[in-house]
Amino acid sequence: MASTILRGSLRSRPANGHAAFIPQIRKLVFECCDRWPSSDNTRTFLFSNLRTLAEKNPHVEIVVRQRIHREPILRGFYINNRDKVVPLNGLSIGEIKQKITLLLDSSGAQIKPLKRRNVESTTESARGIWSGLHADRPVL
Amino acid sequence: MLGRLARGVPALRRALHTGSQPNSTTAALDLIRSQPSHYVVANFVGRKYILAPRDLLTVPRPRDVQVGDVLTLDEIHELGSREYTLRGNPTISPDRVRVQATVVEHTKGKMESIFKKKRRKGYQKTITHKQPYTRLRIGDIEIPISSS
Numbered sequence: 348m349a350s351t352i353l354r355g356s357l358r359s360r361p362a363n364g365h366a367a368f369i370p371q372i373r374k375l376v377f378e379c380c381d382r383w384p385s386s387d388n389t390r391t392f393l394f395s396n397l398r399t400l401a402e403k404n405p406h407v408e409i410v411v412r413q414r415i416h417r418e419p420i421l422r423g424f425y426i427n428n429r430d431k432v433v434p435l436n437g438l439s440i441g442e443i444k445q446k447i448t449l450l451l452d453s454s455g456a457q458i459k460p461l462k463r464r465n466v467e468s469t470t471e472s473a474r475g476i477w478s479g480l481h482a483d484r485p486v487l
Numbered sequence: 488m489l490g491r492l493a494r495g496v497p498a499l500r501r502a503l504h505t506g507s508q509p510n511s512t513t514a515a516l517d518l519i520r521s522q523p524s525h526y527v528v529a530n531f532v533g534r535k536y537i538l539a540p541r542d543l544l545t546v547p548r549p550r551d552v553q554v555g556d557v558l559t560l561d562e563i564h565e566l567g568s569r570e571y572t573l574r575g576n577p578t579i580s581p582d583r584v585r586v587q588a589t590v591v592e593h594t595k596g597k598m599e600s601i602f603k604k605k606r607r608k609g610y611q612k613t614i615t616h617k618q619p620y621t622r623l624r625i626g627d628i629e630i631p632i633s634s635s
Contacts, residue, residue: 365541453592
């Protein structure tokens, strides 16, 4: 008798990075004002470093938008349909670069406690699960 | 007498079950490779983890590691399958087993508040801290066939 294959067992489980790695960030949007001084550092960064940033990260779509009479903002859009918004108000150019690295390195997932989560596995254990019915009877 | 008989039987059953012991590392690896799924006990940044393919390993962020980098685990203490285990002394050499891990992301954990106080001294402060972490995806466990 042929063993039945359950349809659910033929599904594929996501494991980004296992065989091929797809970067999670897809778009980076800079929004700043043309006139207000709070956007000064952001504008300086855009004029000097934006091209090298785009060349170093060819997988990211980089957009610059106007955000008139508001504080400057950096938005990152990710493959999991979430976005992260970081204000750039009051930051120096070095700090702006740190925020950009933060968004580029992230996966877009919500911040969750990671202290105790060392290994997250969907693979079943190689050694199997102990069963009292299939083990040697203990002898005193 | 029955008790003595019962004590003798499990040893006999165990001998029938396992078969002959392999006499070389290559033979042991052949036995392990013949089984469908494997696990590995590897050391990473000073800590040991039991890892299988497709696992997501979260470690405190090491320096000089970029997202997308592929790292090879070179301190593998144990390689095992359902019925066989090979333990290194202290590690299995990297040309016998190969496990790679891809850096998937750099994140931060949840915000933790640490409250410090010395009573009757007017000293108290709250420190907020977010630990940076790196998440790695474990690749397949490769046991190359050696000619020796």
